[in-house]
Amino acid sequence: MPKRPGPLRRIVLWTVSVVAVLALVLTGTGIWVYSALRVTNVGELSFTNELHVPPELEPVIDEDGRKRFDLTMQEGTSEFLPGQETATWGVNGAYLGPTMRLERGDDVAMNVTNDLPETSTLHWHGMRVPAAMDGGPHQQIEPGQAWSPEWTVDQPAASLWYHPHLHGATAEHVYRGVAGMIIVEDDDVTEGLPNDYGVDDLPLLVQDRSFRSDGELDLNATGPLWMQATYGLMGDQILVNGTHDPYFEVESERVRLRVLNGSNTRSMNFGFDDDRAFQLVGTDTGLLPAPVELDRIRLSPGERAEIVVDFDPGDDVVLRSYAPKQAGSFAEDRLAGADDEFDILRLTAAGELTPGEPIPAELATTPEITPPEDATERVFTLGGTAHINGASMDMSRIDEVVPAGATEIWTIENPSVVHNFHIHDVAFRVLDIDGVEPPPELTGRKDTVYVAPNTSVRIAVEFGEHVDPEAPYMYHCHLLEHEDQGMMGQFLVVEPGTEDEVARDLGIDGGHDHAGGHGGH
Numbered sequence: 241m242p243k244r245p246g247p248l249r250r251i252v253l254w255t256v257s258v259v260a261v262l263a264l265v266l267t268g269t270g271i272w273v274y275s276a277l278r279v280t281n282v283g284e285l286s287f288t289n290e291l292h293v294p295p296e297l298e299p300v301i302d303e304d305g306r307k308r309f310d311l312t313m314q315e316g317t318s319e320f321l322p323g324q325e326t327a328t329w330g331v332n333g334a335y336l337g338p339t340m341r342l343e344r345g346d347d348v349a350m351n352v353t354n355d356l357p358e359t360s361t362l363h364w365h366g367m368r369v370p371a372a373m374d375g376g377p378h379q380q381i382e383p384g385q386a387w388s389p390e391w392t393v394d395q396p397a398a399s400l401w402y403h404p405h406l407h408g409a410t411a412e413h414v415y416r417g418v419a420g421m422i423i424v425e426d427d428d429v430t431e432g433l434p435n436d437y438g439v440d441d442l443p444l445l446v447q448d449r450s451f452r453s454d455g456e457l458d459l460n461a462t463g464p465l466w467m468q469a470t471y472g473l474m475g476d477q478i479l480v481n482g483t484h485d486p487y488f489e490v491e492s493e494r495v496r497l498r499v500l501n502g503s504n505t506r507s508m509n510f511g512f513d514d515d516r517a518f519q520l521v522g523t524d525t526g527l528l529p530a531p532v533e534l535d536r537i538r539l540s541p542g543e544r545a546e547i548v549v550d551f552d553p554g555d556d557v558v559l560r561s562y563a564p565k566q567a568g569s570f571a572e573d574r575l576a577g578a579d580d581e582f583d584i585l586r587l588t589a590a591g592e593l594t595p596g597e598p599i600p601a602e603l604a605t606t607p608e609i610t611p612p613e614d615a616t617e618r619v620f621t622l623g624g625t626a627h628i629n630g631a632s633m634d635m636s637r638i639d640e641v642v643p644a645g646a647t648e649i650w651t652i653e654n655p656s657v658v659h660n661f662h663i664h665d666v667a668f669r670v671l672d673i674d675g676v677e678p679p680p681e682l683t684g685r686k687d688t689v690y691v692a693p694n695t696s697v698r699i700a701v702e703f704g705e706h707v708d709p710e711a712p713y714m715y716h717c718h719l720l721e722h723e724d725q726g727m728m729g730q731f732l733v734v735e736p737g738t739e740d741e742v743a744r745d746l747g748i749d750g751g752h753d754h755a756g757g758h759g760g761h
Contacts, residue, residue, distance in 0.1 A: 287487040287586035297338035324455025329416040337420030354381040366400035371711035377407035396526040397426035411720035440492035448475035472505025472721040487586040494596025501539040508561035522546030523684035527604035540690040542718035555589035568693035609669040632726030640731035664713040
């Protein structure tokens with residue numbers, strides 16, 4: 241008869257068996273969790289709701305010749321999902337706000353009233369304005385109060401937007417619905433791009449949202465708190481201009497889409513389900529010198545792209561967000577939503593279409609942003625989800641002092657998780673990514689750039705002429721939960737020649753450093 245195993249061997253065999261079973265369970269659980277973390281709606285939509293096109297807000301011309309826009313931030317209710325009411329916030333309405341059209345040279349006066357139950361702000365993202373008019377965290381509007389900034393528009397044609405910027409609450413206020421688009425026009429632009437608003441020139445404010453079973457917005461939708469703190473709030477439903485499951489009937493051969501990623505955290509990689517090419521004609525803060533043909537364009541939160549798409553009669557095509565990837569590792573891609581795919585908008589072309597003009601070979605003559613040979617260089621290291629250069633946002637601390645009109649080189653280093661980087665009141669050009677020239681879609685004028693984990697991005701930053709030795713502008717990650725956690729800093733723009741003195745008075749070491757920047761003030 242075979243010899244029975246001894247007691248010690250039996251214990252070892254039992255232990256190995258238990259460990260093997262646990263390993264199989266954990267592996268199976270891990271695979272299930274990993275699969276469950278991927279989100280998609282591809283093939284699930286019926287495209288039953290006509291796309292809402294935000295109305296253009298007509299200004300009142302006051303006695304001084306200024307264009308005055310009246311904006312009221314307010315509460316409301318919206319029906320996104322059939323038969324379910326959702327409590328929302330908006331501007332001059334229940335959700336989102338109207339589009340404002342400005343022209344270079346306009347004297348503009350805004351009258352912003354806060355009828356929300358909380359203090360908020362309204363920031364003009366991409367607009368070149370004096371710091372005290374910027375709508376950042378220092379320009380707070382208490383409930384029942386109003387704020388009236390004024391400025392003269394002086395920047396190239398671009399698609400901009402507005403949204404709250406209250407430190408610690410930006411993510412929630414934007415998620416609830418306070419946002420809208422701004423179109424800046426400039427005579428120094430070649431004619432020929434589609435410009436019939438709502439017909440062949442469409443704003444597309446794209447947002448992801450999650451809803452509870454009762455239809456209310458779910459502000460805790462991204463799993464455990466650690467995951468939401470790290471990767472931000474990501475939804476499983478898509479809204480376009482506040483419309484869920486949208487379609488648009490195309491009437492023209494050529495359509496301009498002003499695409500804004502208005503999400504809190506989620507990056508999107510836009511293209512069409514038939515892989516048709518489109519012409520990229522503009523990025524965040526201006527038109528390109530010439531069109532660039534693409535079939536995909538990735539936008540992180542806050543970034544914009546103007547694309548022109550050709551249609552034939554009877555076309556039926558879906559604008560889709562393909563998996564954006566580039567979040568870091570295999571696991572990081574899944575956790576950060578970089579494997580997710582979404583159908584965004586169905587576009588159906590009529591049997592007969594209005595002819596469209598050919599896209600001009602030359603679009604804008606705005607000079608390229610070029611730093612001088614002795615340009616000041618600064619380095620910003622994005623740490624975790626709450627630090628830049630080792631420090632969290634402090635409303636009372638100025639981190640950088642910049643001379644008006646300067647063009648500097650800023651290096652954005654990201655040794656941590658997914659981030660992007662936005663600077664107020666500037667336009668910049670991406671010089672390189674990890675020392676490599678950027679792809680064509682990143683060569684235009686921008687104010688926000690994606691910075692992948694373990695990546696370094698160098699940008700040439702063109703600062704404005706508005707001087708204020710007291711009111712600061714912001715730079716920050718535009719993943720809004722990161723911004724709220726403290727991944728934000730402040731800079732002053734001062735008279736040229738005074739930056740070193742101002743920096744010393746503020747206790748900033750090296751106000752005008754040409755070598756290595758300002759790490760860790």
